[in-house]
Amino acid sequence: MGNQGQSAAEIVFDQATKAYKGAPVPAVDGLSMTVPAGQICVLLGPSGSGKTTALTMVNRLVELTSGDIRIDGVSVREQEPTGLRRRIGYVIQQIGLFPHMTIEENVATVPQVLGWKRDRIRDRVRELLDLVGLPPGEYGGRYPAQLSGGQRQRVGIARALAADPPVMLMDEPFGALDPITRAHMQDEFLRLHEQVRKTTLFVSHDMDEAVKMGDRIAILRQGGHLVQYDSPARILTAPADDFVARFVGTDRGLKALTLRRLGDLPLDPADAARDVEAAPLAAAETLHTALSALMASGSDRLPVADADGRVIGTVTLDLIRVEAGRPAPGKVEEPDAGPAASLSASAEGEVA
Amino acid sequence: MISGALIAAPHPVIPDFGGVSRCVENNGFFCTDWFTANWTSVFWPALVEHIRLTVMAVGIGFVLAFAAALLAHFRGWLERPVSGLTAFLYTIPPLALFELLVPGTGVSVLTVEIALVAYTLMVLFKNTLTGLREVPADVRRVGEGMGLTRRQILLRIELPLALPSILSGLRIATVTTISTVEIAAFIVDQGLGSPILQGLQSPFNTQFIAAGALAVALALVADGLIVALGRLLTPWARTRRAV
Numbered sequence: 097m098g099n100q101g102q103s104a105a106e107i108v109f110d111q112a113t114k115a116y117k118g119a120p121v122p123a124v125d126g127l128s129m130t131v132p133a134g135q136i137c138v139l140l141g142p143s144g145s146g147k148t149t150a151l152t153m154v155n156r157l158v159e160l161t162s163g164d165i166r167i168d169g170v171s172v173r174e175q176e177p178t179g180l181r182r183r184i185g186y187v188i189q190q191i192g193l194f195p196h197m198t199i200e201e202n203v204a205t206v207p208q209v210l211g212w213k214r215d216r217i218r219d220r221v222r223e224l225l226d227l228v229g230l231p232p233g234e235y236g237g238r239y240p241a242q243l244s245g246g247q248r249q250r251v252g253i254a255r256a257l258a259a260d261p262p263v264m265l266m267d268e269p270f271g272a273l274d275p276i277t278r279a280h281m282q283d284e285f286l287r288l289h290e291q292v293r294k295t296t297l298f299v300s301h302d303m304d305e306a307v308k309m310g311d312r313i314a315i316l317r318q319g320g321h322l323v324q325y326d327s328p329a330r331i332l333t334a335p336a337d338d339f340v341a342r343f344v345g346t347d348r349g350l351k352a353l354t355l356r357r358l359g360d361l362p363l364d365p366a367d368a369a370r371d372v373e374a375a376p377l378a379a380a381e382t383l384h385t386a387l388s389a390l391m392a393s394g395s396d397r398l399p400v401a402d403a404d405g406r407v408i409g410t411v412t413l414d415l416i417r418v419e420a421g422r423p424a425p426g427k428v429e430e431p432d433a434g435p436a437a438s439l440s441a442s443a444e445g446e447v448a
Numbered sequence: 449m450i451s452g453a454l455i456a457a458p459h460p461v462i463p464d465f466g467g468v469s470r471c472v473e474n475n476g477f478f479c480t481d482w483f484t485a486n487w488t489s490v491f492w493p494a495l496v497e498h499i500r501l502t503v504m505a506v507g508i509g510f511v512l513a514f515a516a517a518l519l520a521h522f523r524g525w526l527e528r529p530v531s532g533l534t535a536f537l538y539t540i541p542p543l544a545l546f547e548l549l550v551p552g553t554g555v556s557v558l559t560v561e562i563a564l565v566a567y568t569l570m571v572l573f574k575n576t577l578t579g580l581r582e583v584p585a586d587v588r589r590v591g592e593g594m595g596l597t598r599r600q601i602l603l604r605i606e607l608p609l610a611l612p613s614i615l616s617g618l619r620i621a622t623v624t625t626i627s628t629v630e631i632a633a634f635i636v637d638q639g640l641g642s643p644i645l646q647g648l649q650s651p652f653n654t655q656f657i658a659a660g661a662l663a664v665a666l667a668l669v670a671d672g673l674i675v676a677l678g679r680l681l682t683p684w685a686r687t688r689r690a691v
Contacts, residue, residue, distance in 0.1 A: 157593055181595030192590030196608045196684045205604075206594055239684045255594075265593075 104133040104295045105262035107154065111163035114149050114320070123149040124320035126163065131312070133168075133262075134293040138300050138310035142343070146320030147299045151265050154297065155184045167263055182206055185256030185264040185294065189271040191248050193240035199225070199251050200236040206259045224254040227288065246277040253285065257292065264296040270305070282308055303344055307332065307351055315340050329355050353384035353420060358400050361419060363409025376401035379408065383419065386411050472654070479654045490643055490655075495662055498639035501629045502670070505561055506622050509568030514614075516569075517576035521606075527577065534570035542567070542631045550635070560632040567628055568621040575617025579610025612685060615678040619671055626667045640666070 108130045115122040124146040131137040139147040152158040154165055156177045165172045172180055193202050200221050207217045225232040228250040240248055249269060256264060269285075270278040282305065289296065300306050306313045307328040314325045317339055324336035332352040335341040345351065359379035376399040377386055390398055390413055397412045471479035483491070513534075520526040540548075542563060549559045583606050591601045633641025640663045647656025679686070 152593075155593055157589070178595045178597055181593055183595075186590065186593035188586060188590060188593075190584075190586035192584070192586040194587060194591075194605055194609075196605075196682070205596070209596060209600060239687045241684070242687050 104293050105168035106133045107131040107137075107263060107295055107297065108166045108169075109150070109163075110166065112150065112153055112160055112165050113162045114146070114153060114158055115161045121319045122146075122161070124153065127316075127320065127322050128163075129314055129322060129325045131295055131297065133295050135311040136289060136296040136298055136309055137312045137314060138298045138306040139314050139316060140300055140303065140306045140310075140343075141316035142301065142318065144318050145316040147301075147316055148267055149320065150316070151267055151297055151299050154263070154265055155181045155186060157181075182210060182259060183261050183263070185253075185261045187249075187252050187256045187264070187266045187269045189268040191252040191272075193248055193251055193255075195240050198237050198239060199230070199243070200232065202240070202251055203255045203258050205255065210259055220258060221254075224257055225251075227257075227291070228254045229284065230254075244277075245273050246281055249273065249281055250284075253288070257294070262295060264294045266296060266298045268299050268301070271300075271302075278305075285309070304351065304354075307354060315343060349420065350384060350387075353387060353416070354382045356383040356419060357381065358383065358386055358411055359402070361400075361409070361411065361415060363400055363411070365408050374398050376405075376407055377411065379403065383416050387413075387416055390416075472652075475652055477653055478657050482654050483658050486655075491640075491658060491662060494638075494640045494643055494659065495666065498626070498629055498641075498663070498666060501557070501560065501564065501632065501639055502622065502625045502666075505564030505625050505629075506568055506618070508561070509565045509621060509625075510572055510618065512565070513569050513572035514576055517573050517580065518602075520573075520577055521580045530573060531570070534573050537566040538570040540566075542628055543634060546632070546635050555635055557636055557638070560629075560635050560638075564625055564628055564632070568625060571620045571624075572614075572617045575613045575620075576610065579613030580606050582613065583609045608682075611682055612678060615674055615681075619674045622670050622674060623667045626663060626670060630663055 109127045112124060112127040113122055114124045127146075127150055129137075139150055141147050149158055153160050154167070154172060156172055156175075160173065167184075194205070197205075203221045203224055204217050207220060212220070221236070222232040225236060230247060230250055235243070235247070240251070243251065252269070256266075270281045273281060286309065298309055300309070310328055312325065313328055313331050315323045315331065315336075317323050324331060324340050326334075326336075329352065331340065332344060332348045332355070335344055335348070341348070357379065358377060358381050361383075374393060374395060377389055379400055379402050381389075386398070386400075390396065390411070396414075397410050399407045400409050400411050402408050469479060469481045470476075472482050516526070516530050520530055537545075545563045545566065546559060549562055553559045553562060587605060587609070588601060591605050596604065629639045630641035630644060633639055633645050640659045643655050643659035644663070647653075647659060650656075
């Protein structure tokens with residue numbers, strides 16, 4: 097039962113609806129969407145838009161009123177709740193580590209109730225703690241009160257991955273962290289996701305986080321209506337209506353630049369040598385960073401260097417403007433070469 | 449019979465003056481020689497009885513209160529009636545409760561134990577239930593979301609986290625019971641209460657002081673043992689940001 101684990105499973109919402117008794121409008125109203133196996137789907141919306149309700153209907157902490165949710169084709173309604181939940185990783189903002197258990201014991205919880213052998217549990221716990229960057233020898237025996245907020249959330253993620261579930265549910269997992277730790281944890285989770293490829297539903301109310309984390313973004317409005325379900329690039333460049341446009345923010349043109357990398361531009365090495373005095377920008381940087389650097393330098397052009405430090409071209413304000421008007425390569429269309437892959441590649445350097 | 453325990457005391461109220469120490473002769477504040485001479489015949493048996501009466505009362509009270517708290521944890525409506533009843537029992541003065549019980553259960557250890565158990569229930573029930581209720585909501589939610597059954601959440605999460613609160617209830621109940629057992633000597637000639645009562649009736653100081661001091665020492669030791677048990681069982685509670 098879930099012992100072997102699967103790398104990922106497709107999640108289908110089919111007219112999923114939750115109406116609480118006595119509430120005038122449903123919390124989630126006829127939600128239909130498909131999250132392809134292995135992708136990260138961010139549920140984004142203001143408070144009261146039913147994001148968390150939609151998330152917890154998947155593991156039946158909230159029961160569907162009507163409609164269905166299927167994981168790899170099997171309805172959650174047909175699965176016994178505890179068994180279903182043991183096959184789904186669950187991470188929340190408050191983390192909810194068990195304060196009376198050591199880090200190792202926390203991570204071992206689900207394998208234990210699944211009846212794994214002691215040796216197998218020990219190996220799995222060590223593997224996971226290494227994976228989230230907490231050496232088991234140093235951290236395994238500590239209690240949650242002895243860790244920092246970011247470290248605790250790593251344990252929360254390791255614990256959710258313990259039984260190798262095909263699906264992860266994350267409810268504003270980094271919402272309580274300070275901005276620097278949050279950015280770091282986002283990078284780390286993307287790196288982790290590259291390795292484990294779990295189908296992940298990720299609740300957020302932060303547009304920047306959604307753009308960074310999501311292969312797809314589902315924007316929900318008050319009353320649990322799905323307004324737009326698309327790639328981050330499409331949401332930024334082609335918001336479905338005024339609500340999305342307002343929610344995305346007036347700086348969506350700038351945000352869209354975070355999805356493009358200098359390395360993706362048609363750079364000409366021939367004119368590369370001209371601005372030698374300025375420090376070159378790395379090809380892995382986003383157009384957003386490049387624009388910011390251009391503004392800060394007061395110049396209208398800066399050199400771009402590849403990973404080995406060789407100058408491969410020059411980025412100009414004009415070039416950024418022209419490129420911003422072109423459709424961005426979506427993560428959905430090119431899952432292997434999209435921004436998620438390169439983001440996590442750059443994150444690995446910071447982590448090490 | 450109630451006062452019979454006092455009058456027909458087997459021990460001399462004023463000790464035999466044949467060949468006694470100056471201390472005893474002058475009725476000093478505390479005569480060590482008399483105390484040691486009477487240790488095996490008077491004080492040790494009384495101490496053992498005192499411990500037995502206390503352990504029995506706290507043990508039975510704990511089982512009852514714990515079961516009631518578990519029920520009330522799962523069936524919230526039970527809390528009001530149970531805490532009302534235990535609070536009512538707690539308000540009855542011990543001697544009055546003994547007298548009320550005697551017509552039913554006689555002048556017996558049973559009478560004493562029923563009363564002693566009744567007094568432990570309130571604090572044990574309240575502390576156990578509070579401990580279970582105070583488990584953080586997010587911890588319980590994650591437990592549920594991870595696929596733990598209700599029973600696993602109780603055994604693996606709620607009870608361990610309630611332990612400090614349960615143990616602090618146990619401390620209060622134990623120390624209170626040790627002092628109430630002294631009053632039980634009005635009913636049965638057992639425990640440190642009987643040498644205290646006898647000592648009160650005589651001008652001789654040592655017996656009264658020795659028995660009283662033993663009762664205080666017993667309470668302190670019992671309290672310390674429960675605190676030590678708590679330290680042993682809740683190692684996480686002592687770790688505060690060691691990094």
